[in-house]
Amino acid sequence: MSVQPLHTPEAVAQPAQNLSVSQLIADFAANLTYKAIPKATRENAKYHVLDVVGTALAATRFDFAQHALSGLLGIAEGGKNSVIGMGVKLPLRDAVLLNGILAHGLDYDDTHPGAIVHPSGSAFPCSLGVGEHIDASGKDVLTAYVLGVEIATRVGIAAHGLMHAMGYHTTGIAGHFGCAVAAGKLFNLSAQKLALAQGLAGSTSSAVSEHRADGAWNKRMHPGWAAVGGITAASLARGGFVGTRRIYEGPDGLFRSHTGGKLAEVDLASMTGGLGDKWYLDEVAIKPYPICHLLHACADSALALKRKHNLRPQDIVKVRALLHPDTFHYVCEPAEMRRKPVSDYMAKFSVQFVVAACFVRGKFGFAELEADALNDAEILALAQRVSHDTDPESQFPKYFSGGVVVTTRDGRDLVHMEKINRGAGERALTGDEIAAKFMENAELAISHPRAERIRDAVLDIEKFSARELGHLLAGQ
Numbered sequence: 001m002s003v004q005p006l007h008t009p010e011a012v013a014q015p016a017q018n019l020s021v022s023q024l025i026a027d028f029a030a031n032l033t034y035k036a037i038p039k040a041t042r043e044n045a046k047y048h049v050l051d052v053v054g055t056a057l058a059a060t061r062f063d064f065a066q067h068a069l070s071g072l073l074g075i076a077e078g079g080k081n082s083v084i085g086m087g088v089k090l091p092l093r094d095a096v097l098l099n100g101i102l103a104h105g106l107d108y109d110d111t112h113p114g115a116i117v118h119p120s121g122s123a124f125p126c127s128l129g130v131g132e133h134i135d136a137s138g139k140d141v142l143t144a145y146v147l148g149v150e151i152a153t154r155v156g157i158a159a160h161g162l163m164h165a166m167g168y169h170t171t172g173i174a175g176h177f178g179c180a181v182a183a184g185k186l187f188n189l190s191a192q193k194l195a196l197a198q199g200l201a202g203s204t205s206s207a208v209s210e211h212r213a214d215g216a217w218n219k220r221m222h223p224g225w226a227a228v229g230g231i232t233a234a235s236l237a238r239g240g241f242v243g244t245r246r247i248y249e250g251p252d253g254l255f256r257s258h259t260g261g262k263l264a265e266v267d268l269a270s271m272t273g274g275l276g277d278k279w280y281l282d283e284v285a286i287k288p289y290p291i292c293h294l295l296h297a298c299a300d301s302a303l304a305l306k307r308k309h310n311l312r313p314q315d316i317v318k319v320r321a322l323l324h325p326d327t328f329h330y331v332c333e334p335a336e337m338r339r340k341p342v343s344d345y346m347a348k349f350s351v352q353f354v355v356a357a358c359f360v361r362g363k364f365g366f367a368e369l370e371a372d373a374l375n376d377a378e379i380l381a382l383a384q385r386v387s388h389d390t391d392p393e394s395q396f397p398k399y400f401s402g403g404v405v406v407t408t409r410d411g412r413d414l415v416h417m418e419k420i421n422r423g424a425g426e427r428a429l430t431g432d433e434i435a436a437k438f439m440e441n442a443e444l445a446i447s448h449p450r451a452e453r454i455r456d457a458v459l460d461i462e463k464f465s466a467r468e469l470g471h472l473l474a475g476q
Helices: 021-031 039-059 063-073 092-104 120-134 138-159 171-186 191-201 218-238 293-309 325-331 335-339 351-361 377-383 431-442 448-458 466-474
Strands: 316-323 386-390 402-408 413-418
Touching: 021 138, 021 171, 021 191, 039 092, 039 120, 039 138, 039 431, 039 448, 063 092, 063 218, 092 120, 092 218, 120 138, 120 171, 120 218, 120 466, 138 171, 138 466, 171 191, 171 218, 191 218, 293 316, 293 325, 293 351, 293 402, 293 413, 316 325, 316 351, 335 351, 335 377, 335 386, 351 377, 351 386, 431 448, 448 466
Parallel strands: 316 386
Antiparallel strands: 316 402, 402 413
């Protein structure tokens, strides 16, 4: 005798006059078409995909990528999905997890400043992976990717920094919901099942930030795991598994559980306000440095003063790095730990180290995260003279404002501030700058001609199937 379900998702649907946040998002996503996304946003999306692909390719040269691959190969059985730059095939969710680790592992992927979310690190691995699994078109992959970015970003904006304050990595939470919608879109789920998928994603979404204390690698896996969670939620919903319907606003929902009960401070209206009219992808900033985005204004400020005044480390008595106080726990404190980071990953989240390295070396790139830089006596000595203080004119979280005040041995106080971090808002990187960043990153791992082929394919993604694109990115 077959067992009949007690109810189907459709049988318990809410009345139209009382639609939940997840249902409103689901209705929007189910009806979204490629052509309904503004052309400028679609073109912008391609450059964001290009950026995250380049970052993933560069990551294949680093030890964390090889360790992640080794770990997953120990449990993977078969599989047909591509891994960017690695030439291996893995099962869908393993490939998506690894691609997410590659995308975010260098902390060089894009960020929406107001949301404090890295949306592409989960949205693209998810969309590529599911797209390759079902042999979707490039148009469908791009549409799903835009949806994934949009929903994850809206979760972060609604949270208003409260998740970070509670010790969560918002990217690793918001991405579950963006990917549930993106994967569900590719699976062609009904609006009702897209709503259920978001409800189920609420049970997979958690990403603690304890990695800050010891430079551990946890954060590197958060976007990939968000993609795995989103795909799993969408797949369960497709099979008829019932998820909660008020996952965002419910009395035990996401924003109560992940914001310390400060539901009244959550901007819930931003979850659905302007859907289809306002596209948050257009506000996502692309990084010029492979470090925490909160530090970019301080890095640019230090380099600007060094160039303008020809400063040498021995000229500097002390430096005050100015940031919004809500960011101190993330990139400044405890100060003694930050002044001598024990790993490249901890260095990426140290204002003391980053500012000192900029003054000593006149630049900040991957080389400034190598062992010789982490042990550079001149950098470490100057880092001891870097303190942090409040930027009274910070525009955080809309922008990651910041700057430095340098006191020199001849008694001068030199100041440089960046109200809008480079790469964001009116200072967004141009398409040519993004393409140049892609080529620089990609050529750490692959040949110049192959990098050019990938660049051209991504910027013309509509002409390729997901499987064709996956094979090209993997090098097969």
